[in-house]
Amino acid sequence: MALPAQCALSAAAGILSHIGVFIRGEHHLRAPFLFRLYVFLAIALLLYQSVALSYNMKVAAYTSTLLISSYAAALFSSITIYRVFFHQLRAFPGPPLAKVSKFWHMSKVLDAKQYLFLDGLRTEYGDYVRTGPNELTIFDPKAVMPIHGPNSTCKKAEWYDNLKPLTAINTTRSRAVHDRRRKIWDMGFSQKALDAYEPRVLYYAEQLATAFKASESKPVNASAWFAYLTFDIMSDLLFGKPFHMVRDGKSHHVRDLLTKGIMVLGPLTPVPWLFHLAGSLPRMTKDWLAYRAWVLEQLKERMQMETEKSNVMSWLIQASQEGDKWDMSWLEGDAVSMIVAGGEPGASTLVFLFYYLAKFPEKQTKLRLELEAASFPTNARALQSLPFLNGCIYEALRLHPPLPSGYLRVTPSEGLNVDGKWIPGGSTVLTPAYSLGRLESCFEDAQQYVPERWNERPEMLKDKDAWIPFNIGRYGCVGRSLGLIELRIVTAILVANFDVGFAPGDDGTELLENTRDAFASVPGKLELIFRKR
Ligand code: HEM
Numbered sequence: 001m002a003l004p005a006q007c008a009l010s011a012a013a014g015i016l017s018h019i020g021v022f023i024r025g026e027h028h029l030r031a032p033f034l035f036r037l038y039v040f041l042a043i044a045l046l047l048y049q050s051v052a053l054s055y056n057m058k059v060a061a062y063t064s065t066l067l068i069s070s071y072a073a074a075l076f077s078s079i080t081i082y083r084v085f086f087h088q089l090r091a092f093p094g095p096p097l098a099k100v101s102k103f104w105h106m107s108k109v110l111d112a113k114q115y116l117f118l119d120g121l122r123t124e125y126g127d128y129v130r131t132g133p134n135e136l137t138i139f140d141p142k143a144v145m146p147i148h149g150p151n152s153t154c155k156k157a158e159w160y161d162n163l164k165p166l167t168a169i170n171t172t173r174s175r176a177v178h179d180r181r182r183k184i185w186d187m188g189f190s191q192k193a194l195d196a197y198e199p200r201v202l203y204y205a206e207q208l209a210t211a212f213k214a215s216e217s218k219p220v221n222a223s224a225w226f227a228y229l230t231f232d233i234m235s236d237l238l239f240g241k242p243f244h245m246v247r248d249g250k251s252h253h254v255r256d257l258l259t260k261g262i263m264v265l266g267p268l269t270p271v272p273w274l275f276h277l278a279g280s281l282p283r284m285t286k287d288w289l290a291y292r293a294w295v296l297e298q299l300k301e302r303m304q305m306e307t308e309k310s311n312v313m314s315w316l317i318q319a320s321q322e323g324d325k326w327d328m329s330w331l332e333g334d335a336v337s338m339i340v341a342g343g344e345p346g347a348s349t350l351v352f353l354f355y356y357l358a359k360f361p362e363k364q365t366k367l368r369l370e371l372e373a374a375s376f377p378t379n380a381r382a383l384q385s386l387p388f389l390n391g392c393i394y395e396a397l398r399l400h401p402p403l404p405s406g407y408l409r410v411t412p413s414e415g416l417n418v419d420g421k422w423i424p425g426g427s428t429v430l431t432p433a434y435s436l437g438r439l440e441s442c443f444e445d446a447q448q449y450v451p452e453r454w455n456e457r458p459e460m461l462k463d464k465d466a467w468i469p470f471n472i473g474r475y476g477c478v479g480r481s482l483g484l485i486e487l488r489i490v491t492a493i494l495v496a497n498f499d500v501g502f503a504p505g506d507d508g509t510e511l512l513e514n515t516r517d518a519f520a521s522v523p524g525k526l527e528l529i530f531r532k533r
Pocket residue numbers: 169170171182338341342343345346349402403406407408468469470471474475476477478479480482483484
């Protein structure tokens with residue numbers, strides 16, 4: 001067959017691959033397979049031409065390149081034409097290249113500042129922005145209930161497959177499986193269980209205060225120390241022993257592995273299939289696999305310990321036990337992701353909360369007066385009823401939600417009605433907590449840190465539905481109460497014992513500029529001085 005005819009056939013195969021295969025369904029998990037398949041076919045084509053057709057290598061390479069290019073050009077042209085002119089989301093505004101490929105989005109967030117990038121799109125395109133061929137980013141608080149609320153029929157998007165082959169409560173995409181699993185998790189966060197965790201939170205908070213006293217008013221890296229604290233708590237509640245980061249005043253190598261591992265999530269979040277492709281390359285997953293191996297080791301040790309009910313893991317271990325065997329598939333996934341889910345958000349919130357307390361000493365004084373009037377309580381129940389303390393925490397969570405740009409969902413096949421706006425079925429939708437928390441329509445002086453809006457100035461809180469740092473509904477944070485207990489106890493102890501201020505040369509700029517969005521927020525460095533009172 002003549003070469004032009006062969007090229008036409010290849011092009012037809014390209015169009016058929018799109019219309020017959022890629023246009024529907026999900027393919028991200030098959031990315032490593034498809035990559036290998038295409039490489040195999042390209043080599044096979046080259047060998048066929050040089051061996052079976054006896055072309056010399058140069059001609060075989062030239063012909064193969066032409067055929068492969070014809071296939072790829074037709075495939076990508078077909079995809080582009082469909083996405084731009086025929087896709088069900090074509091009526092929604094958005095950057096032109098975002099309609100064509102998520103690679104465009106990825107190219108814009110290589111600096112791991114996805115939350116700022118999305119917020120910029122809101123200013124340019126409005127409340128409903130097409131941020132990908134099949135993705136809508138929604139900056140409308142009215143969308144929160146239909147997408148995330150208890151009656152929502154939206155499912156988790158393909159991004160949540162990122163832990164595969166492991167499965168965890170926060171990554172399973174089956175609603176039925178999630179609901180079963182959530183019942184077990186809920187037992188680990190009952191009031192009785194929380195009461196049992198509280199003394200341990202207090203223990204680590206006091207250990208942190210002791211370390212800050214020992215710093216003798218010298219600058220401390222608050223971003224590092226708050227992470228030491230929350231990861232110690234999490235390790236204790238999971239494995240029955242802390243990382244000892246607060247005690248030793250230094251990071252544990254596993255926490256460093258984890259940070260390196262999750263940093264890949266930032267830039268790759270927009271393109272889940274590339275994440276899976278990268279995940280099939282040993283070099284890319286070295287740190288992640290080392291982290292997993294460590295978790296598994298701890299888990300096995302934990303399973304040998306005497307069962308004590310006051311440990312989150314106790315419930316999960318018990319539920320996984322059949323006779324003297326354990327179903328490790330869930331246990332490993334849950335443990336691997338819970339260290340991140342339970343450790344990063346608390347640390348990030350404390351960093352920003354103390355940034356604001358250092359920036360606004362008058363808020364610090366006001367908070368201390370409130371604590372003093374209540375005789376400096378350190379128990380969770382008493383702290384829960386202190387309005388200004390809660391306001392300080394909620395406000396830090398509003399301005400810097402620890403998961404600033406996430407919560408990706410897929411609309412049900414029949415579509416979704418959001419306040420009279422119809423969103424087609426099967427669309428990926430997200431409601432970035434960072435942007436919603438800064439909507440002027442919902443929060444007066446939205447860019448300002450005003451803890452009073454949560455208590456004495458309710459008129460400044462116009463629409464609380466836009467406050468979703470823990471998200472809501474069936475997939476909302478199961479550790480919310482524990483997280484708030486941690487934040488209240490640590491804040492109360494530190495504010496009661498120290499005057500907090502910026503270290504010389506630090507005014508929080510580095511924190512704000514270097515905070516990265518790896519799905520969970522990883523704060524930049526903040527140096528503070530904790531001066532003993
Ligand atoms: C300031 C503290 C915290 C914040 C702001 C926070 C935020 C969140 C958010 C936004 C989600 C939903 C994520 C999504 O939809 O993709 C979530 C889920 C989750 N969080 Fe938290 N979290 C905090 C503390 C904790 C703690 C202390 C734990 C554990 C001990 C924890 C465990 C979890 C788990 C297991 C899920 C998955 C729940 C499910 O899918 O049913 N979180 N968290």
